[in-house]
Amino acid sequence: MNKEILRGLALIVVVAGLYFVIRHHGVPDGIKSTAVEHALAPDFSLPDLKGQKLDLSSYRGKVVLLDFWATWCAPCRDEIPHFVELQSKYADQDLQIIGVSMDDGPEPVREFCQQFKINYPVVMGNAKIGEAYGGVLGLPIAFVIGRDGRIYSKHIGVADFSFLEREITAQLRAQELSPSNQ
Amino acid sequence: MSFPIKSQRMLLAFISGTTAIALASLAIASHASLIPASRLINPDELVKILQSAKSEKPLMIQVGSHVLYQQAHIPGSEYIGPGSGENGLQALRKRMEPLLRNKFIVLYCGCCPWNHCPNVKLADEALRAMGFIHMKVLYIANNFGTDWVDKGYPVAKGDYKNGTPPDWGRHI
Numbered sequence: 001m002n003k004e005i006l007r008g009l010a011l012i013v014v015v016a017g018l019y020f021v022i023r024h025h026g027v028p029d030g031i032k033s034t035a036v037e038h039a040l041a042p043d044f045s046l047p048d049l050k051g052q053k054l055d056l057s058s059y060r061g062k063v064v065l066l067d068f069w070a071t072w073c074a075p076c077r078d079e080i081p082h083f084v085e086l087q088s089k090y091a092d093q094d095l096q097i098i099g100v101s102m103d104d105g106p107e108p109v110r111e112f113c114q115q116f117k118i119n120y121p122v123v124m125g126n127a128k129i130g131e132a133y134g135g136v137l138g139l140p141i142a143f144v145i146g147r148d149g150r151i152y153s154k155h156i157g158v159a160d161f162s163f164l165e166r167e168i169t170a171q172l173r174a175q176e177l178s179p180s181n182q
Numbered sequence: 183m184s185f186p187i188k189s190q191r192m193l194l195a196f197i198s199g200t201t202a203i204a205l206a207s208l209a210i211a212s213h214a215s216l217i218p219a220s221r222l223i224n225p226d227e228l229v230k231i232l233q234s235a236k237s238e239k240p241l242m243i244q245v246g247s248h249v250l251y252q253q254a255h256i257p258g259s260e261y262i263g264p265g266s267g268e269n270g271l272q273a274l275r276k277r278m279e280p281l282l283r284n285k286f287i288v289l290y291c292g293c294c295p296w297n298h299c300p301n302v303k304l305a306d307e308a309l310r311a312m313g314f315i316h317m318k319v320l321y322i323a324n325n326f327g328t329d330w331v332d333k334g335y336p337v338a339k340g341d342y343k344n345g346t347p348p349d350w351g352r353h354i
Contacts, residue, residue, distance in 0.1 A: 070247060072266050074298045102249045104263075127252035127339075137254055138325020139294055157295065157324075 038150040041066070041143065042132035046100070046123035049110050054098070054123050057149075062094040063171045064145040065164075068125065068136045070102045071112045075158045076140040080116050082161050086168065087120045093172045094147070100125040102139060146171050214291075214299040214319070217306060223288060223318035228256075229335055238286050240318070243277075245270060245305040246291035246326075254331050256290070257338040265291070265305030274305055275312065283313040290319070292326025 041064070045055045056064070067083060069076035087097045099122035101109045106124055113122055130136035133143065134154075142155040144167055153167055231237040242259035244251050251261040262277060263270030278287075287309065291301040302319050309317055322329045331337055 070293070072247075072264055072300055073294050074300060075294055102247055104248045125249060127249055130249060130253045135253055135327055135331065137250055137327030137331055138292065156328075 038146070038152060040149055041145045041151050042129075044123075044129050044132065046125065046129065048121050048123050049106055049113065054121055056098070056145075059096050059098070060149050061147050062096045063147055063168060064143075065095065065097045065168065066100060066133075066143040066145060067097060068100045068102060068130070068133070068139060068141045070139055071108045072103070073139040077112075077116075079140055079142075079158060080118065082159075084117060084119055086165065090168065090172065095168060095172060096120065098123065100129065102130070102136060144168060144171060146174075213297060214302045215297045217303055217319055221306065221317070221319055222321040224321050225330055225333065225335060228288060228318075228320060232258075240286040240288040241281070242288045242290065243274070243305075244291065245274065245289055245301045246293040246299075250293060250326065252340055254326065254337045254339060255342075256330070257336050259290070260342050262305075265289075265301035265303075265308070270301070271304065271308050274308055278309060278312060278314065281314075284316050285314065287314060287317045288320055289317065290322060290326075292320075292322040292330065294325060296321065296323050 041056065043055070043057045045053050048054050056066075065083070065086070067076075067079070069079070071077070083097050083099075087095065097120040099118065099120060101122055102125045103109050109122060109124070112118075125136070133141075138156070140155075140158065142159055142164075143151050144153045144155075144164070146152050152171060155164065228240075232239065239258075242256050244255055244259050244261050245263065245265035247264065248261055255261070260277070263273045265271060265274065289302055289305050289309070291299050293299060293301065299322075306317065306319050
């Protein structure tokens with residue numbers, strides 16, 4: 001009888017624990033996981049701030065964080081220092097952040113990049129790339145793209161940085177061991 | 183004449199503090215959240231007006247990003263430029279100057295969550311300063327994608343083509 005009571009109590013503790021973990025450490029708002037399909041990230045070739053073309057396909061084999069942003073977007077600006085830090089921290093593990101500016105022209109973007117010491121490439125976006133990525137109709141939006149060129153998550157609005165970092169490190173670790181990437 | 187080092191430090195701290203407060207106030211002053219509720223219109227209300235054969239149709243102006251406008255905008259609305267920049271405000275004043283001051287106007291952006299939108303409040307203020315009295319600002323809580331496109335409201339793509347008013351009856 002006592003054993004049954006203990007089992008019951010243990011079950012309650014486990015359920016309560018699971019509830020707590022999911023409630024407090026679950027997927028944050030604004031994140032839409034594409035875990036089921038992992039669609040291929042649409043390729044693009046866009047000019048960077050020096051007018052040189054940047055092709056997404058040339059980063060295949062790296063984990064890419066694709067950040068749609070604009071200089072006039074306050075939440076986007078708040079994210080930039082975190083992205084600069086992430087790029088520095090994981091550059092040697094093959095993380096590549098690419099900024100896609102949705103500004104109307106490159107002038108304010110150049111100035112901003114210098115001011116914020118952005119240490120990753122920034123290209124000028126357009127409606128075509130926005131539509132290719134499902135419509136960039138609000139900023140910021142960031143995509144985590146695996147080494148295999150597939151989209152693993154989409155973050156709408158300001159990212160939860162600790163969650164994003166865990167997601168990136170998981171991608172860096174998971175796929176470097178994958179036979180398909182050997 | 184020289185100040186003691188302690189006084190210089192205090193002066194420097196005072197200047198830094200007041201500058202920070204001034205900059206923060208400036209940023210907060212441009213927030214859309216400061217627009218009174220009485221001057222706002224919700225997406226569903228606007229759609230009803232556009233749908234109705236009897237209602238006066240507003241002149242709708244997008245005061246945000248051109249790239250976002252090209253992807254999706256309210257059919258019949260015009261792109262002017264970001265209200266947060268002087269170029270955008272100048273273009274807005276130029277476009278509105280010849281219009282009657284009782285013209286029904288709806289401004290919108292949808293670039294960012296409402297509390298962060300840098301564009302609509304300054305555009306609203308610019309038009310009020312010009313004497314426009316029949317104006318509303320479209321309340322877009324999250325962004326144009328979530329609060330307009332995903333709700334199934336009509337959308338047009340590309341640049342505005344003058345002289346081809348949308349057929350709202352067909353869309354809704």
